[in-house]
Amino acid sequence: MTEPFDDIAPTSDELTDYDRAHVRLYTRLLDAMTDDAAWQEIVAILFGMDPTREPDRSRRVFDSHLARARWMSETGFRLLLSEGRLPG
Numbered sequence: 001m002t003e004p005f006d007d008i009a010p011t012s013d014e015l016t017d018y019d020r021a022h023v024r025l026y027t028r029l030l031d032a033m034t035d036d037a038a039w040q041e042i043v044a045i046l047f048g049m050d051p052t053r054e055p056d057r058s059r060r061v062f063d064s065h066l067a068r069a070r071w072m073s074e075t076g077f078r079l080l081l082s083e084g085r086l087p088g
Contacts, residue, residue, distance in 0.1 A: 005047060007061050009068035015079040026069035
């Protein structure tokens with residue numbers, strides 16, 4: 001079962017409760033990209049979505065969360081560590 005998610009990930013320059021709750025999702029998303037997985041496969045596995053049935057929504061969810069996962073890898077994880085929180 002996939003964890004609940006919003007169609008659009010946060011875009012704030014601040015770490016959000018949503019980010020804190022989705023650290024594992026962001027990490028898995030980045031790992032899948034490193035493995036050159038197709039976005040459709042990633043959406044199906046990580047978000048439980050059918051990109052054939054909902055192509056526009058699936059792509060929006062994927063793009064939004066990938067952008068946030070990249071932000072987390074560049075900025076967000078440092079903010080988590082400064083709060084004394086370790087991902088996991």
